[in-house]
Amino acid sequence: MAYPQWLDPYDAEPFILFSTSHLWAIGLIAALIILMFLFKSWLRSSSSNTRRTIRITMACVMFGCEIVLQLWYVYGDVWSMQTSLPLELCSLSLLLSALLLLTRSRLLHSALLFAGIAGALMAIVTPNLGYAYAHFRFIQFFTAHACIILALFYMTWVEQLRPSWRSVLGSMIFVNVAALVVYGVDVLLDANYMFLRHKPDTPSVLDMLGPYPLYILGEEVLAVVMFSLMYVLLFxxxxxxNNRVKRGKSSAL
Structure with a gap:
């Protein structure tokens, strides 16, 4: 079967780490995050119907990212139980973040905030991806991971679900519970979801954390450090x- 080049799962231009297209993707995602931060007050002051429409639209895009990926797997005859189920950390974060947009659940927000953002950021910087721009998979990959970050920042900055140190703990619990369940699936299916049985074939942060299974312990330490730093620096x-500024204005009056 002949596939269009932008959909071909077998004969496509390979992804090159930190290529021009990769750097453009990183820059575009960074710009979107900055724009959301700059316009957070304007978004926050918009009507509840407007914010609801934004949340539903974002959720639909996120669910759509996973749906079209599954359809592409089937279309390209590459779908398999060992590689195609949405059991990677970012796949789980994508679907649950979409659910968070629809439910505004504080529990989901606490569980996903740091795990979702950190996981998506690492995936964006060191993608486990075999397709260069403008292949469908390249566009779908970066769109999905950008949506995770934007959705979680939106719920924090605009919907004002405030994180705390409990959110760091919540994200650690989420990651470990997910890993425990997914590892059971890995063993059952002889798969490697969440890279719990060996490292990915492409360059990644895991290369700096030692051999199997030591890199899994390294991931735990890295997660605690990253989640804690993110909470301190970002929130x-x-x-x-902000509180000091408000107190200064109050005393001046």
């Missing part, structure tokens, strides 16, 4: 500075 310090 705790800005909130403290």
């Amino acid at each position: 705790a310090i800005p909130q403290r500075l």
Whole structure:
């Protein structure tokens, strides 16, 4: 069967780490995050119907990312139980973040905030991806991971689900419970979801964490450090500075 080049699962231009297209994708995602931060007050002050429409639209895009991926697997005759189920950390984060947009669940927000953002960021910087721009898989991959980050920041900055140190704990619990369940599936299917049985074939952060199974323990330490730093740098310090500004304005009046 002949496939269009942008859909071909077998004969496509390979992805090159930090190529021009990869750097453009990183830059575009960074720009979207910055724009959301700059316009967070405007979005927050918009009507509840507008915010609801934004949440539903984002959720539909996120569910759509997974649906079209599964359809592509089937179309390309590459779907398999060992590689195609949505059991990677970012796949789980994508679907649950979409659910978070629809439910505004504080429990989901706490579980996903740091795990979802950190996992998506690492995937964006060191993608486990075999297709270069403008292949469908390249576009779907970066769209899905960008949506995870934007959805979680949206729920924090606009919908004002405030994180705390409990969110760091919640994300660690989520990652470990997910890993435990997925490892059972890996053993059952002889698969390697979440890279719990060996490292990916493409370059990744795991290469710096030692051989199997030591890199899994390294991931645990890295996750605690990353989640804690993210909370302090992105939320705790800005909130403290904001409170000082407000107190200064109040005393001036």
